Amino acid sequence: MKHFKSLLIALMLIFGATSFVNAQDSVAKMAHIDTQQLVEAMPSMIAAQNELKKVQQTYDTEIQTMAKELQTKITQYDNEADAKTDEENGRRIQEVQGMQKKIQEYQQNARKDLQDKEIELMQPLLDQARTAIQKVARAKGFQYVVDCATGNGMILCDGPDLLADVKTEMGI
Secondary structure (H helix, E strand, C coil): CCCHHHHHHHHHHHHHHHHHHHHHHHCCCEEEEHHHHHHHHHHHHHHHHHHHHHHHHHHHHHHHHHHHHHHHHHHHHHHHHHCCHHHHHHHHHHHHHHHHHHHHHHHHHHHHHHHHHHHHHHHHHHHHHHHHHHHHHHCCCCCEECCCCCCCCCCCCCCCCCHHHHHHHHCC
């Protein structure tokens, strides 16, 4: 009976130690990175921002030209309104309203085109960053990487920060 108790205690110690080791292995290794800071540090980000700025300036110039044309028409029609018939003034009002609508539609299309262009330019940068983050995290044995960029809901980002290692991986 004494041997049985000793054997039972030994088995319990072995199972307890094994469970403790397995519990330690199952604890996920986590790190964090500020992806916004990483992407902003990428040299290709500056080129993307410059291209977006050029497209924006092109749209802004066109909208300003359209607005000047509209203002010129409005001034001209206001000055000539007394000399024109009600029917002709009505057509002029409709023409001005049509021009205003055209400007609004152009602005909406320009906004959508800019958003599409931003996605087109940014997606490859984000993919490149994601690939580098995954490579570094796997090499360092991390199972999870949390993005602690502002606005992502992270309140505290203590622990291993992969930003420097990922920048090195990307040659930044």
